[in-house]
Every structure is written in structure tokens, then in C-alpha cells.
Amino acid sequence: MTKPKGSTAKSDRTRLAIESAARELFASYGFERTTVREIARVAGIDASMIIRYFGSKDALFALVAMPDLRLPDLGEVDRGKIGETLVRHFIEQWEGSEGGGGLPILLRSASSNDDAAKKLAEIFAAQVLPALARAGDPATAANRAGLVATQILGLALTRYVLKLPPVVAMSIEQLVDDVGATIQRYGTGER
Amino acid sequence: MTKPKGSTAKSDRTRLAIESAARELFASYGFERTTVREIARVAGIDASMIIRYFGSKDALFALVAMPDLRLPDLGEVDRGKIGETLVRHFIEQWEGSEGGGGLPILLRSASSNDDAAKKLAEIFAAQVLPALARAGDPATAANRAGLVATQILGLALTRYVLKLPPVVAMSIEQLVDDVGATIQRYGTGER
DNA sequence: TGCCTTTGTCAACGACTGTTGGCAAATAGT
DNA sequence: ACTATTTGCCAACAGTCGTTGACAAAGGCA
Incomplete structure (x- = not known):
């Protein structure tokens, strides 16, 4: 496993940096034209880290592409x-x-x-x-x-x-x- | 040049086969996920022919992706x-x-x-x-x-x-x- | 201090991409 | 029938892709 017991590890910053870079690049260029190397470059780490942290490019995409529309309750609006x-x-x-x-x-x-x-x-x-x-x-x-x-x-x-x-x-x-x-x-x- | 004077050449059938296959695949999978090798396979010829006939994958795409909406004259409808x-x-x-x-x-x-x-x-x-x-x-x-x-x-x-x-x-x-x-x-x- | 897990880099892999050049077969022109 | 052009296939190129494994620094814990 790559994940320690607690979540206070120093690596959480890297994890978040990868997710943030992935969100930005996937939103700008789409899945196909976004490369793991480019995500790594923006996040400031090596491309292989992405695989170790998230398993694969597909898994990373599935993680950051989970929109919650947060729709209001239409039963309560005019x-x-x-x-x-x-x-x-x-x-x-x-x-x-x-x-x-x-x-x-x-x-x-x-x-x-x-x-x-x-x-x-x-x-x-x-x-x-x-x-x-x-x-x-x-x-x-x-x-x-x-x-x-x-x-x-x-x-x-x-x-x-x-x-x-x-x-x-x-x-x-x-x-x-x-x-x-x-x-x-x-x-x-x-x- | 690859194009002879007249247009009665036997190769026109291949040209049309390539365009047809390209239209079908570009419409189904988009530009990025459509490969010249796949277009060639559907058209029944070698991938290198596509480059010789159209210059590049981009040029072929530009050729088949020129929609004419053929809009009616809205000044004449009810x-x-x-x-x-x-x-x-x-x-x-x-x-x-x-x-x-x-x-x-x-x-x-x-x-x-x-x-x-x-x-x-x-x-x-x-x-x-x-x-x-x-x-x-x-x-x-x-x-x-x-x-x-x-x-x-x-x-x-x-x-x-x-x-x-x-x-x-x-x-x-x-x-x-x-x-x-x-x-x-x-x-x-x-x- | 010594040890062991974690964080990270580096080089390389196999597979795929668009594209190119060479060479055989078919065809057209005379 | 002979020749020149065109049509096509094949092998290979240079580059990029996602992914993997080995190995060096860093940090926590005894």
C-alpha cells in the first residue's frame, strides 16, 4: 500500500497538487490530449508518482471527474x-x-x-x-x-x-x- | 504531383473510399482517437496512401469537416x-x-x-x-x-x-x- | 546511532502515433 | 511491345504515450 495509517503525511500536499493540476489540464484539454507527464510537470513532480499515487491515468480521471451538481430542492423554490x-x-x-x-x-x-x-x-x-x-x-x-x-x-x-x-x-x-x-x-x- | 490532368483516373475510387472511411471514423471517434491506420484499414488500402493522397491527417480532416448547413432562406418562410x-x-x-x-x-x-x-x-x-x-x-x-x-x-x-x-x-x-x-x-x- | 518505511528521480520498456522512402505491380501512352 | 507514370505495399523512422522497476535521499521510530 502507498497510503499510511493517518492522513497527516507530508505527501498529501503532493497528492493535492496532482489532483489540482489534473483538474486544470483535463478541463482545458480533455482526457486524450492531457498527458501524465504534463500533469506531473504542472504539479512539480515526476510522472511515475502519478501512477504510484492513483494507479493509472484512468483512475485519476475518474477521481477528479465526479461532478456534484449540488442542485437545490426544486420543491421549495417558487x-x-x-x-x-x-x-x-x-x-x-x-x-x-x-x-x-x-x-x-x-x-x-x-x-x-x-x-x-x-x-x-x-x-x-x-x-x-x-x-x-x-x-x-x-x-x-x-x-x-x-x-x-x-x-x-x-x-x-x-x-x-x-x-x-x-x-x-x-x-x-x-x-x-x-x-x-x-x-x-x-x-x-x-x- | 499525385494528381494527373483528368479526373477519370482509377484512383478516384480509392480517394473516395478514404474520404468515406475518414468521415465515418471521425464522426464516431473524433479527430484524436481516429488513426490513419484505422482509416486505411476501413478503406482497404495502406496507411501511407492517405499521406500521399491528402498530405497529412490534418489536411484530410480539414477536407471532410467542412459542413454546409444548407439553411433555407428564412425570409421566405412563414x-x-x-x-x-x-x-x-x-x-x-x-x-x-x-x-x-x-x-x-x-x-x-x-x-x-x-x-x-x-x-x-x-x-x-x-x-x-x-x-x-x-x-x-x-x-x-x-x-x-x-x-x-x-x-x-x-x-x-x-x-x-x-x-x-x-x-x-x-x-x-x-x-x-x-x-x-x-x-x-x-x-x-x-x- | 541504526533501521525501515516513505517520497522521489531516473532510465527504460513496449506499444502506439504520423510520416517517409524504397521498391514491386499495374496501368497509360505511344 | 516498350516505356514512363501511377498505384500500392512494406519496412522503418523518430517521437510520444502510459507504465514499470531499480535505486538514491529523507524522515520517523527504536
């Missing part, structure tokens, strides 16, 4: 402001520090990595779907969650991954207004 | 059916033969390939933006095109790249209805 609430929640998380909670990391790699795509699907099934089940007829929850996914992931893709100029240029408030109205309609099932 | 028209146009193109006109190819690779992302931005600026300029106030065209991009690319991503189950399960008519209403609002600027 029925008419579900869309606005959701969009603001996502944007503020993405705009915030440390890679926006891991979802951009997954999104970067999901297009060319089947495991990442599968994990993204699980995230939506496990977090978005149950949250939306409380915001309308549970029988149509999967349908509504799918529509929400097309718009939320499309927003994340164009603004943070592709960086399409007109989408990047828009203010948070405008996005909350325009996209929020769409999510409101998709999420609740209202016409 | 003002209230712009969203429906656009969504149906895109879906039918994607659902159709030969990789849906190249946009999925680009989308697969754009997440981890800067050139592909840049080209995708150009496509939208050169094709979607002018088409939408005729469907509302030209001053807000960029803004509206950006919003349309978030929804259209999000739909393509979730249905054809990530293959999220609830999105895949939806019928074309339902997508035209639900997503079409969003595009209608984004594209025309109406509330």
Missing part, C-alpha cells in the same frame, strides 16, 4: 422561478473557481471518451432527473430532463468549451432571462 | 414557423445519410481540438448569423444566433454524440414541437 433558479445555479457554479465543479471536465472529454459520456449520462439520471421529478408530473420527468439537458449542456458547451463569441459576450443576467425561460418551460412541462 | 422549420431542417440532415453533413464530425472533435472549435465558430458566423439576420432586427442578430447555437448544438450533442437515453428516445415530431418553440423565440427575438 414554482414560476424554477428555470431562472436552475440556470443561475449552473452558471454561477461554472463561472466560479476550480473548474466549475467538474462538469466542464467531463464535457470536454465526453465527445471522444465513451466512459466520460457514460458518466455524464449517469450524472443526469442521478441528479437532474430526480430534481425535476418534483417540479411536475413524475411520469414525464425523463422527457423533461432530456429537454433540459439539451439546453443546459448546449449552454455549457458553447460558452465554456467552444467559447462561441456571441455566447461568451452575453451577460449572466441576460442568460438567466433568456435561457431561464426555456428551462422553465422544459422543466415544468408548461406551454 | 414568420411564425421559423423555429419549427430550422429544427426540422437540422434533425433531418443529421438523421440522414453520410454523417449528417459534417457537423457531427466537427462537434465530436471540437471539444479537444482548437482548430475544429474555431471552424465551428466560423460556420455559425458565416451561415447561421446571416440567415437569422433576415428573421428579426439585424442589430440583435449576433445575440439571437448565439442563443440559437446553445440550443441547436446542445440538441446535436445530447442526441448524436452523448446519446443521452431520454433525448434519443424522443420522436422527431416531439423535438420539432418542443425545441422548435425555443428556436422560434430565440431566433426572432419575440417574448
Whole structure:
């Protein structure tokens, strides 16, 4: 084993440095184009340490690409402001520090990595779907969650991954207004 | 030079076989995970031929990843059916033969390939933006095109790249209805 | 002090990548 | 039929990838 009994070891700093570098590079370049040597360079240690600490590149990716969307309880927010609430929640998380909670990391790699795509699907099934089940007829929850996914992931893709100029240029408030109205309609099932 | 004067050469069949295999593999696995050896295997020839015919892997990709969206003239369609028209146009193109006109190819690779992302931005600026300029106030065209991009690319991503189950399960008519209403609002600027 | 586990570097492995040059077979032109 | 060009395969290159094992410094504990 590589792990001692306690967690007060001096090596925890290295461990965190590796995780931090991995998060940054995976988010910027995706899984395939991020090399363990580059992660090691940013973390300031040797590439072989990464294997010893985490077992493999895949294991390290699986560890840092576990997004927790931290969705609010939609049963407690104003029925008419579900869309606005959701969009603001996502944007503020993405705009915030440390890679926006891991979802951009997954999104970067999901297009060319089947495991990442599968994990993204699980995230939506496990977090978005149950949250939306409380915001309308549970029988149509999967349908509504799918529509929400097309718009939320499309927003994340164009603004943070592709960086399409007109989408990047828009203010948070405008996005909350325009996209929020769409999510409101998709999420609740209202016409 | 590798190209003779006329185009009646027997080698044109090989050229087309390479392009076809490249389109298929780039669309399925993206630029990074598609190897020239695999393209050659599918095309039934040697890998070195690809370099001789197209110069490099990048050049081949640039050639097959040139989507022409073939957007209809929005100035001639019913003002209230712009969203429906656009969504149906895109879906039918994607659902159709030969990789849906190249946009999925680009989308697969754009997440981890800067050139592909840049080209995708150009496509939208050169094709979607002018088409939408005729469907509302030209001053807000960029803004509206950006919003349309978030929804259209999000739909393509979730249905054809990530293959999220609830999105895949939806019928074309339902997508035209639900997503079409969003595009209608984004594209025309109406509330 | 001496010992043993941990932290780290270094060099190398086998597998893979895009790409190149040489040479056989097929084909076109005359 | 003879020749020159083109089409194709093969072997190999230089580079990079993830991963492994050996071995040197460092630190805790007796």
C-alpha cells in the first residue's frame, strides 16, 4: 500500500497538487490530449508518482471527474422561478473557481471518451432527473430532463468549451432571462 | 504531383473510399482517437496512401469537416414557423445519410481540438448569423444566433454524440414541437 | 546511532502515433 | 511491345504515450 495509517503525511500536499493540476489540464484539454507527464510537470513532480499515487491515468480521471451538481430542492423554490433558479445555479457554479465543479471536465472529454459520456449520462439520471421529478408530473420527468439537458449542456458547451463569441459576450443576467425561460418551460412541462 | 490532368483516373475510387472511411471514423471517434491506420484499414488500402493522397491527417480532416448547413432562406418562410422549420431542417440532415453533413464530425472533435472549435465558430458566423439576420432586427442578430447555437448544438450533442437515453428516445415530431418553440423565440427575438 | 518505511528521480520498456522512402505491380501512352 | 507514370505495399523512422522497476535521499521510530 502507498497510503499510511493517518492522513497527516507530508505527501498529501503532493497528492493535492496532482489532483489540482489534473483538474486544470483535463478541463482545458480533455482526457486524450492531457498527458501524465504534463500533469506531473504542472504539479512539480515526476510522472511515475502519478501512477504510484492513483494507479493509472484512468483512475485519476475518474477521481477528479465526479461532478456534484449540488442542485437545490426544486420543491421549495417558487414554482414560476424554477428555470431562472436552475440556470443561475449552473452558471454561477461554472463561472466560479476550480473548474466549475467538474462538469466542464467531463464535457470536454465526453465527445471522444465513451466512459466520460457514460458518466455524464449517469450524472443526469442521478441528479437532474430526480430534481425535476418534483417540479411536475413524475411520469414525464425523463422527457423533461432530456429537454433540459439539451439546453443546459448546449449552454455549457458553447460558452465554456467552444467559447462561441456571441455566447461568451452575453451577460449572466441576460442568460438567466433568456435561457431561464426555456428551462422553465422544459422543466415544468408548461406551454 | 499525385494528381494527373483528368479526373477519370482509377484512383478516384480509392480517394473516395478514404474520404468515406475518414468521415465515418471521425464522426464516431473524433479527430484524436481516429488513426490513419484505422482509416486505411476501413478503406482497404495502406496507411501511407492517405499521406500521399491528402498530405497529412490534418489536411484530410480539414477536407471532410467542412459542413454546409444548407439553411433555407428564412425570409421566405412563414414568420411564425421559423423555429419549427430550422429544427426540422437540422434533425433531418443529421438523421440522414453520410454523417449528417459534417457537423457531427466537427462537434465530436471540437471539444479537444482548437482548430475544429474555431471552424465551428466560423460556420455559425458565416451561415447561421446571416440567415437569422433576415428573421428579426439585424442589430440583435449576433445575440439571437448565439442563443440559437446553445440550443441547436446542445440538441446535436445530447442526441448524436452523448446519446443521452431520454433525448434519443424522443420522436422527431416531439423535438420539432418542443425545441422548435425555443428556436422560434430565440431566433426572432419575440417574448 | 541504526533501521525501515516513505517520497522521489531516473532510465527504460513496449506499444502506439504520423510520416517517409524504397521498391514491386499495374496501368497509360505511344 | 516498350516505356514512363501511377498505384500500392512494406519496412522503418523518430517521437510520444502510459507504465514499470531499480535505486538514491529523507524522515520517523527504536
